[in-house]
Amino acid sequence: MKTTLPHGTLLVIALFYLLLYIFYERKVAFLLFSLLCLSESLPFWNDWLRLFYRYTYDWYSFSIWASTVNYYVLSLLLPAFLLQRFEFSHKYRWSFLLMGMVVISWFLDPFPINRALYMLGGSVIISFIISICALLKKSRGSVLSMIGISCYTLVYLENTLNREGKIIPYTFGFLALILCLLVSLTWQMRQERRSREKVIQDNAQLEANKSRLQAELLKSKIQPHFLMNTLTALMEWFETDPTVGSRFVDALAREFRILSEVADQTLIPISKEIETCRSFMEIMSFQQKTQYRLDVSGFENTDQVPPLLFHTLIENGITHNEYSSDTTTFFLTKKEFKESKRYTLIVPRENIEQDKNVEYESGKTGTGLAYVKARLEESFRGNWSFQHGPCEEGWKTVIITT
Amino acid sequence: MRILIVEDAKTVANRIIRLTREILDTEITDIQCAGSLDEAQDLIKKFPPDLLLLDLNLHGKDGYGLLEDTASQSFHTIIISAYSDQAIRAFEFGVLDFVPKPFSKERLAHAFHRLKDDATPATAVTKFLVIRTCGKTERIDLGNILYVKAAGSYSEIYLNNGKCLTHCKTLHKLSQILPSTFIRTHKSYLINLKYFTQLEKIGDHKYIIELGPSISLPLSRNQLNKFKKLISN
Numbered sequence: 052m053k054t055t056l057p058h059g060t061l062l063v064i065a066l067f068y069l070l071l072y073i074f075y076e077r078k079v080a081f082l083l084f085s086l087l088c089l090s091e092s093l094p095f096w097n098d099w100l101r102l103f104y105r106y107t108y109d110w111y112s113f114s115i116w117a118s119t120v121n122y123y124v125l126s127l128l129l130p131a132f133l134l135q136r137f138e139f140s141h142k143y144r145w146s147f148l149l150m151g152m153v154v155i156s157w158f159l160d161p162f163p164i165n166r167a168l169y170m171l172g173g174s175v176i177i178s179f180i181i182s183i184c185a186l187l188k189k190s191r192g193s194v195l196s197m198i199g200i201s202c203y204t205l206v207y208l209e210n211t212l213n214r215e216g217k218i219i220p221y222t223f224g225f226l227a228l229i230l231c232l233l234v235s236l237t238w239q240m241r242q243e244r245r246s247r248e249k250v251i252q253d254n255a256q257l258e259a260n261k262s263r264l265q266a267e268l269l270k271s272k273i274q275p276h277f278l279m280n281t282l283t284a285l286m287e288w289f290e291t292d293p294t295v296g297s298r299f300v301d302a303l304a305r306e307f308r309i310l311s312e313v314a315d316q317t318l319i320p321i322s323k324e325i326e327t328c329r330s331f332m333e334i335m336s337f338q339q340k341t342q343y344r345l346d347v348s349g350f351e352n353t354d355q356v357p358p359l360l361f362h363t364l365i366e367n368g369i370t371h372n373e374y375s376s377d378t379t380t381f382f383l384t385k386k387e388f389k390e391s392k393r394y395t396l397i398v399p400r401e402n403i404e405q406d407k408n409v410e411y412e413s414g415k416t417g418t419g420l421a422y423v424k425a426r427l428e429e430s431f432r433g434n435w436s437f438q439h440g441p442c443e444e445g446w447k448t449v450i451i452t453t
Numbered sequence: 454m455r456i457l458i459v460e461d462a463k464t465v466a467n468r469i470i471r472l473t474r475e476i477l478d479t480e481i482t483d484i485q486c487a488g489s490l491d492e493a494q495d496l497i498k499k500f501p502p503d504l505l506l507l508d509l510n511l512h513g514k515d516g517y518g519l520l521e522d523t524a525s526q527s528f529h530t531i532i533i534s535a536y537s538d539q540a541i542r543a544f545e546f547g548v549l550d551f552v553p554k555p556f557s558k559e560r561l562a563h564a565f566h567r568l569k570d571d572a573t574p575a576t577a578v579t580k581f582l583v584i585r586t587c588g589k590t591e592r593i594d595l596g597n598i599l600y601v602k603a604a605g606s607y608s609e610i611y612l613n614n615g616k617c618l619t620h621c622k623t624l625h626k627l628s629q630i631l632p633s634t635f636i637r638t639h640k641s642y643l644i645n646l647k648y649f650t651q652l653e654k655i656g657d658h659k660y661i662i663e664l665g666p667s668i669s670l671p672l673s674r675n676q677l678n679k680f681k682k683l684i685s686n
Binding site: 278284287338340372 | 461462463464465467468471488489510512513514535536537553554555556557
């Protein structure tokens with residue numbers, strides 16, 4: 052009865068991980084681990100059963116078969132668990148190896164128990180190899196499982212080669228393995244919990260960023276330069292030309308309607324974006340000497356961009372330039388490549404010679420560009436680039452997303 | 454009166470022109486409008502105005518550089534800006550008024566009224582005078598000014614360190630932008646009450662004002678009662 056303790060322990064662990072699998076998380080590793088422990092403790096419970104219920108001799112051979120099958124199952128469970136625990140890809144290659152082992156061990160010996168022992172030996176070797184691979188992969192907990200497998204191997208060899216005087220019972224070897232795997236499994240759970248927490252944290256951060264960008268977007272429309280000049284212009288039209296005033300209010304309403312529509316979105320259809328650009332340009336055309344136009348090419352209806360991406364750039368362009376000609380045309384083009392999309396915006400400039408390019412980098416432009424870059428990062432996560440600089444036609448901004 | 458408007462939004466500029474014409478009417482001899490800081494600087498050089506109406510934010514550029522420059526000149530500046538939170542900073546330069554956008558005709562008329570002699574004295578928060586010497590502008594803290602003396606179309610600023618500087622604005626124009634601690638005691642003098650030590654009678658109805666330890670300035674007869682009342686407070 053002195054081996055009740057390890058077997059009892061194994062049964063409790065099996066039960067615990069089974070419950071963990073059912074109620075906590077449906078992780079295959081949990082189930083395999085539970086079955087592994089159960090399978091190891093089964094022969095003992097078979098012996099134990101015999102103390103109370105002595106089945107007849109004709110059932111004895113069935114008992115041997117059952118025990119053999121159990122060993123086979125055990126032999127398959129150990130490598131299967133390790134493969135699952137260390138998240139190996141190409142599990143099917145390993146399963147071919149295990150199936151091969153089943154066949155080979157079957158033909159090596161006619162006696163079921165010996166077959167089982169060969170099978171178990173093969174299982175130990177494969178488990179050893181898996182542990183080495185995990186070690187090479189630098190998986191966390193691989194050292195521990197290596198130690199466990201080594202203990203198990205030593206006890207297995209000692210038990211197999213030295214059948215007369217077993218110094219350490221086989222079960223203790225297995226128990227050492229199980230304890231090591233248990234610790235390694237617990238580590239993995241901790242690691243997973245941490246990464247889950249990090250994901251939650253990242254999401255919260257992302258959500259916060261989103262709100263900030265939304266606020267930024269709406270702020271650009273209530274910033275004094277735009278709002279107060281617009282209100283002043285309105286006052287003027289109401290006093291001098293109410294018809295123009297009404298048309299202007301109409302354009303303004305359209306602009307705000309689109310803004311409230313897109314403010315809380317991460318990506319919007321390009322047609323919406325172009326609509327916001329054009330409605331903004333219309334508002335500015337009312338207030339300035341020139342008529343603004345936007346020439347668009349290369350876009351498809353399915354294209355999506357972060358809201359106010361080009362709008363912000365166009366707004367920057369209009370704010371920082373003085374146009375005296377009757378019409379001013381901005382050019383927005385998209386080119387699609389195999390793995391990337393290139394958006395080009397050309398803001399025309401008059402008196403290029405006099406202009407100092409540095410003006411673009413400083414002052415109020417900062418918030419606009421920061422907004423554009425934050426939106427790109429939100430939508431494309433590092434897979435984007437933003438470049439701008441003077442060109443022949445004026446000022447060129449190139450955005451590439453992959 | 455020559456008026457220069459610096460404003461980048463077309464409709465707003467039109468509004469300023471229209472309202473200015475309506476308010477000042479025949480007083481105006483010329484109205485010019487500049488859409489950028491560079492253009493404004495050119496126009497100021499070529500045709501110095503009598504009044505500048507300045508927007509502080511032009512094409513995303515900050516207009517304080519121009520304000521620093523114009524504050525030192527002979528004409529008055531009225532700021533018309535969307536950023537009403539910048540009023541205090543603009544007033545420190547000694548601008549005549551700060552008109553926040555959007556503005557009505559009445560508000561603009563109120564600003565122009567400050568040009569008149571009978572205008573209520575400025576509740577000005579002017580902090581310093583900008584003085585141009587040898588092509589460079591220099592800010593003179595009001596606390597360092599003992600008194601200002603009229604010198605034709607200029608003014609002489611006497612400082613507590615014994616120096617004397619020349620400002621392009623007339624004494625009258627300076628009196629319009631300086632805070633109430635500066636008192637007109639004589640048609641040619643504007644004194645800083647901070648340095649007033651005593652009032653001395655030197656003959657029949659003749660008084661002199663002593664500033665600091667060694668400066669004596671005349672007090673004109675028609676300012677006597679007003680001044681006495683002021684110092685008794």
